[in-house]
Amino acid sequence: MSRSDVESELGLNVGPPPGWRRLRLHIAYCGTPWRGWQSQTIGGGIQDELNAAVLKATRVQTMVHGSGRTDAGVHALEQVAHMDVPESLNLRPEAWMKALNACLPLTIRVVEVAYCEPSFHARFSACGKVYRYRIWRNPWLSPFEADRVWPVHGPLDMDSLQTCLSSLVGTHNFACLSANRGDMPETLRRTMPEKTTRTIHRAEMRLEGGILELEFEGDGFLYKMVRLMVGSLMQVARGRATADWFQDLLTNPKAVQSNQMAPAGGLYLVRVLY
Structure with a gap:
């Protein structure tokens, strides 16, 4: 080795x-x-x-x-x-x-x-990350934005979206809003909150030029966590799920895991914090 x-x-x-x-x-x-x-x-x-x-x-x-x-x-x-x-x-x-x-x-x-210093490690020295997700709201998708945004058409309940977005701030068990990498059974992962608990310091949205951006800053993110958060938030905003359903994902470790995963193309790693 x-x-x-x-x-x-x-x-x-x-x-x-x-x-x-x-x-x-x-x-x-x-x-x-x-x-x-x-x-x-x-x-x-x-x-x-x-x-x-x-x-x-x-x-x-x-x-x-x-x-x-x-x-x-x-x-x-x-x-x-x-x-x-x-x-x-x-x-x-x-x-x-x-x-x-x-x-x-x-x-x-x-x-x-x-x-840099010999002790610097890109992974182990990091104390947080910032991710941004871009959602296309214009009626037609620019060909220059293909694979770089998620086109979501139709009305959105922005108040419910903001309520659920704000509820992400703080320390939560994100077992229901993350995916299993396959290194352990899901039943075992659910009994280990120390592996699935993360702190979100900031969760914000902005709409400009027909693009809705959701930005998250946290001490760490689990496998597919941001994409599952965004997909679940959009379910509520589109009226396909309730805010109570979203809250249950955050507060009930026995809740059914969300399967609402946003496409990869809209997600950006903005910066790593040290």
């Missing part, structure tokens, strides 16, 4: 080995053509493309570690990652950015590079 594998398995940040330095990367990407952030056995993960770009640019094999996974089709305005590189590669941050972008597909861009 490699050093990177050990770090992933144990959840430890062992820092760069002797003779290596740690780089912090800020990355933007359009998720439409990719199978999500995480490296895939068959390729197609954004992490795969970044690892390949480092190898092509420097002939050094290393592992780019992200702050967390994004699903297939989900976009990022600012994903954060780190990687360890030999000190012998004495490149300025600007040179790193230019070299990596020259080797990356145009749908993935490194927008900032900096040398």
Whole structure:
């Protein structure tokens, strides 16, 4: 097992080995053509493309570690990652950015590079994230927004939407508004609130130019949690479910899990908080 594998398995940040330095990367990407952030056995993960770009640019094999996974089709305005590189590669941050972008597909861009403390870890040093979901409200969908918004037509009950949105702020057990990754039976996951409890610090909406944006800031987000929150909120706003149903998802750990998942294309990782 490699050093990177050990770090992933144990959840430890062992820092760069002797003779290596740690780089912090800020990355933007359009998720439409990719199978999500995480490296895939068959390729197609954004992490795969970044690892390949480092190898092509420097002939050094290393592992780019992200702050967390994004699903297939989900976009990022600012994903954060780190990687360890030999000190012998004495490149300025600007040179790193230019070299990596020259080797990356145009749908993935490194927008900032900096040398950082050896103790920095893109995932374990993070204290929160901000996600934004974009909902298209105009009568016709712009072809330039395809796979980047969720078109939702018809009237919306904005008061009920605001009430349910506001109720998300605080610390809740999100077992009913998240999905099971498949690493344990759902019956077991429901008995472990320490794994499914998160704190939402901010949940806001704004409507501008025919696009409804829902933005969430929290200390962490579970698997498919934002998409299930948005899909469930839209069920209430469209009059297909009640506000009481939504509240039950937040307060009743025995409630039936929501299956109202918003499409991936409208979701954006806005920034990672440290």
